[in-house]
Amino acid sequence: MMSAEKKPLLEVKHLKKYFPVGKNQTLKAVRDISLNLYKGETLGLVGESGCGKSTFGRTVIQLYEPTEGTIIYEGREINNSLSKAERHEFTRKMQMIFQDPYASLNPRMKVMDIIAEGMDAHGVYKGQERKKKVIELLETVGLSEEHANRFPHEFSGGQRQRVGIARALAVDPEFIICDEPISALDVSIQAQVINLLKELQKKRDLTYLFIAHDLSMVKHISDRIGVMYLGSMVELTDSETLFDDPVHPYTQALLSAIPIPDPDVEKSRNRIMLEGSLPDPIRLSEGCLFAGRCPYAEDLCRKNTPEMKEVRPGHFAACHKAK
Amino acid sequence: MSRLLEVNQLRVQIETQHGTVQAVRGISFHLDEQETLAIVGESGSGKSISVKSIMGLLPKNGKIVEGSILLEGKDLAKYSERQMQSVRGSDISMIFQDPMTSLNPTMIIGKQIVEVLKEHRRDMTKAQMKERALELISLVGISNPEARFDQYPHQLSGGMRQRVVIAVALACDPRILIADEPTTALDVTIQAQILDLMRDLQKKIKTSIIIITHNLGVVANIADRVAVMYGGQLVETADVRDLFYETAHPYTKGLLASIPKASDKGSDLTAIPGTPPDLMEPPKGCPFAARCTKTMEVCRQYPPKDMLCRGTHRARCWLLDERAKALRE
Numbered sequence: 001m002m003s004a005e006k007k008p009l010l011e012v013k014h015l016k017k018y019f020p021v022g023k024n025q026t027l028k029a030v031r032d033i034s035l036n037l038y039k040g041e042t043l044g045l046v047g048e049s050g051c052g053k054s055t056f057g058r059t060v061i062q063l064y065e066p067t068e069g070t071i072i073y074e075g076r077e078i079n080n081s082l083s084k085a086e087r088h089e090f091t092r093k094m095q096m097i098f099q100d101p102y103a104s105l106n107p108r109m110k111v112m113d114i115i116a117e118g119m120d121a122h123g124v125y126k127g128q129e130r131k132k133k134v135i136e137l138l139e140t141v142g143l144s145e146e147h148a149n150r151f152p153h154e155f156s157g158g159q160r161q162r163v164g165i166a167r168a169l170a171v172d173p174e175f176i177i178c179d180e181p182i183s184a185l186d187v188s189i190q191a192q193v194i195n196l197l198k199e200l201q202k203k204r205d206l207t208y209l210f211i212a213h214d215l216s217m218v219k220h221i222s223d224r225i226g227v228m229y230l231g232s233m234v235e236l237t238d239s240e241t242l243f244d245d246p247v248h249p250y251t252q253a254l255l256s257a258i259p260i261p262d263p264d265v266e267k268s269r270n271r272i273m274l275e276g277s278l279p280d281p282i283r284l285s286e287g288c289l290f291a292g293r294c295p296y297a298e299d300l301c302r303k304n305t306p307e308m309k310e311v312r313p314g315h316f317a318a319c320h321k322a323k
Numbered sequence: 324m325s326r327l328l329e330v331n332q333l334r335v336q337i338e339t340q341h342g343t344v345q346a347v348r349g350i351s352f353h354l355d356e357q358e359t360l361a362i363v364g365e366s367g368s369g370k371s372i373s374v375k376s377i378m379g380l381l382p383k384n385g386k387i388v389e390g391s392i393l394l395e396g397k398d399l400a401k402y403s404e405r406q407m408q409s410v411r412g413s414d415i416s417m418i419f420q421d422p423m424t425s426l427n428p429t430m431i432i433g434k435q436i437v438e439v440l441k442e443h444r445r446d447m448t449k450a451q452m453k454e455r456a457l458e459l460i461s462l463v464g465i466s467n468p469e470a471r472f473d474q475y476p477h478q479l480s481g482g483m484r485q486r487v488v489i490a491v492a493l494a495c496d497p498r499i500l501i502a503d504e505p506t507t508a509l510d511v512t513i514q515a516q517i518l519d520l521m522r523d524l525q526k527k528i529k530t531s532i533i534i535i536t537h538n539l540g541v542v543a544n545i546a547d548r549v550a551v552m553y554g555g556q557l558v559e560t561a562d563v564r565d566l567f568y569e570t571a572h573p574y575t576k577g578l579l580a581s582i583p584k585a586s587d588k589g590s591d592l593t594a595i596p597g598t599p600p601d602l603m604e605p606p607k608g609c610p611f612a613a614r615c616t617k618t619m620e621v622c623r624q625y626p627p628k629d630m631l632c633r634g635t636h637r638a639r640c641w642l643l644d645e646r647a648k649a650l651r652e
């Protein structure tokens with residue numbers, strides 16, 4: 001496991017990202033999230049759709065400007081005081097793989113040029129060298145040379161996702177944000193892509209932020225897992241502990257809702273059924289954001305917002321009653 | 324005893340610019356009273372086209388070229404579009420993956436339920452229809468039905484919308500409810516609520532259900548029997564316990580093996596290499612031959628027959644042939 005004295009690769013401190021919506025309203029997509037990521041680890045991020053997972057990832061990688069908070073990469077704060085060259089270097093080191101392998105590849109470009117796009121922007125390889133590198137990357141992700149001259153629509157979903165991975169790898173990144181990289185794929189193909197990501201991580205010492213809503217896959221690939229609810233992180237710990245001993249009532253409900261692919265187990269299970277659905281993220285009241293659906297909510301919860309606290313070494317939760 | 328629904332040797336083709344897609348290649352299955360059948364399989368394997376043929380909702384370029392679809396003995400494959408209109412919504416109802424596309428965004432939800440009643444229940448008065456709509460809204464677990472009756476779909480959450488879709492589908496007490504990925508677009512906590520609701524309703528109103536899903540957890544949760552599709556064919560059908568614990572077909576085995584288990588932590592997942600066949604030019608032998616770990620020469624040359632394993636458990640695989648006994652495992 002990641003030891004405490006190890007220096008983090010990435011430090012996120014009090015990150016907030018608000019979007020203006022309608023007349024004078026704001027949507028707080030990410031509300032005050034802090035966490036560290038260590039070199040070579042995979043941090044999973046889970047939570048219901050709209051809870052801010054993608055926004056968090058996109059803000060960390062500088063696709064969105066943070067509303068507040070700091071992002072520190074290898075000890076250097078990423079902000080407006082960086083030179084253009086330094087900024088360029090950061091965008092090379094951090095890459096993103098997207099959910100939808102159909103939408104994220106330009107349909108009019110050949111796979112060769114899609115993969116080389118980042119290399120071209122960063123001026124890394126040219127001519128024969130460039131071609132050689134693309135073929136090498138195709139082979140790395142389990143495709144071959146003859147795929148280089150094809151267009152995205154000529155590939156299956158799993159193959160397209162491989163192209164997306166090759167594109168991200170092209171500029172030798174250190175840190176990759178995988179935003180639901182397998183959600184659009186068949187179960188049998190999901191396992192192929194997960195194996196590939198793990199193999200690449202080992203070979204290249206990559207660090208992943210792995211966003212997904214399929215908790216069993218997240219458990220498999222992650223060292224630690226963070227659970228988000230309405231823009232906040234509500235629990236963060238190593239993946240075994242999260243599954244075996246969740247302390248936040250929302251995490252408990254989320255885990256209990258996952259159907260288990262075993263009919264005997266499934267038929268004898270007791271589920272924690274959550275009442276209602278996610279509240280409107282624009283109109284949120286004071287106090288714990290989960291209070292409206294929480295079976296343990298009491299007055300204190302509706303008045304005071306629970307802070308993230310360390311309930312056990314390395315195990316964080318934001319709940320007044322978590323012990 | 325005649326079965327509620329019996330599909331025999333159904334074959335469906337879809338004409339496209341590039342050629343003919345053999346979307347469904349001779350499938351047979353049945354559905355009994357108050358039973359839940361789950362259909363699982365790879366994307367593009369023909370699940371939706373199969374159930375759309377039952378509903379008479381094939382795309383214009385699609386056609387049933389062989390086989391029968393017997394609803395209590397009457398062959399729906401021979402029905403005209405007008406005859407099918409009276410079957411849809413009253414005998415068989417269907418719900419789709421995305422609740423937003425099945426609801427009319429410009430019509431209050433109460434009216435959307437009433438519309439179905441108007442079409443199929445000419446015997447009801449206006450007041451009776453409204454009363455029935457309110458009853459259905461509360462039946463699917465939405466509180467305060469009077470207030471909800473007048474709301475538009477966009478004023479409801481995703482989970483509530485799917486409940487409304489179910490209410491519309493159940494308006495005329497259908498014998499069969501077909502649900503094509505009803506929870507795929509929903510979050511797990513909402514998915515759990517909808518599965519619960521479907522199970523509950525089935526007991527209350529005694530419908531039979533066909534549910535299409537990618538999620539083997541959902542199958543384990545709700546199915547009595549399971550049909551596994553691959554490359555336009557049904558490769559295995561079994562009671563839910565047999566499918567999970569006495570798995571016969573190599574594709575089903577691969578599918579179950581690719582789900583991450585606690586023991587997989589730190590090692591590779593068992594993936595099925597390769598991709599499914601192109602149904603424009605389906606392979607002449609077993610559709611799974613290109614990805615199977617047990618492929619024999621015969622598999623590539625001849626399509627395996629549908630073979631009986633035990634009871635009602637069937638699978639299409641040459642390994643089940645007497646002559647291949649020694650190779651099974």
Ligand SMILES: Nc1ncnc2c1ncn2[C@@H]1O[C@H](COP(=O)(O)OP(=O)(O)OP(=O)(O)O)[C@@H](O)[C@H]1O
Binds near residue numbers: 365373382384
């Ligand atoms: N309107 C259409 N025109 C042409 N081909 C089609 C059409 N609809 C489906 N097909 C083809 O028919 C085959 C079966 O499709 P179907 O929609 O039944 O798959 P499915 O099993 O439901 O997949 P999924 O899990 O992705 O929903 C596929 O090869 C598909 O490409």
Ligand SMILES: Nc1ncnc2c1ncn2[C@@H]1O[C@H](COP(=O)(O)OP(=O)(O)O)[C@@H](O)[C@H]1O
Binds near residue numbers: 028047051052054281
């Ligand atoms: N560019 C944007 N403008 C306005 N609102 C946005 C934007 N991107 C995301 N949101 C909103 O922020 C919230 C979090 O979204 P997102 O990060 O995409 O969630 P997730 O990835 O967890 O599903 C949602 O309510 C979403 O509608």
Ligand code: SF4
Binds near residue numbers: 292297301
């Ligand atoms: S703080 Fe209160 S309402 Fe919030 S999760 Fe904990 S017990 Fe529930």
Ligand code: SF4
Binds near residue numbers: 610612
């Ligand atoms: S028939 Fe042959 S190729 Fe097909 S599943 Fe059985 S063993 Fe594998």
Ligand SMILES: [Mg+2]
Binds near residue numbers: 053054055179
């Ligand atoms: Mg997202």
Ligand SMILES: [Mg+2]
Binds near residue numbers: 371
């Ligand atoms: Mg489908």
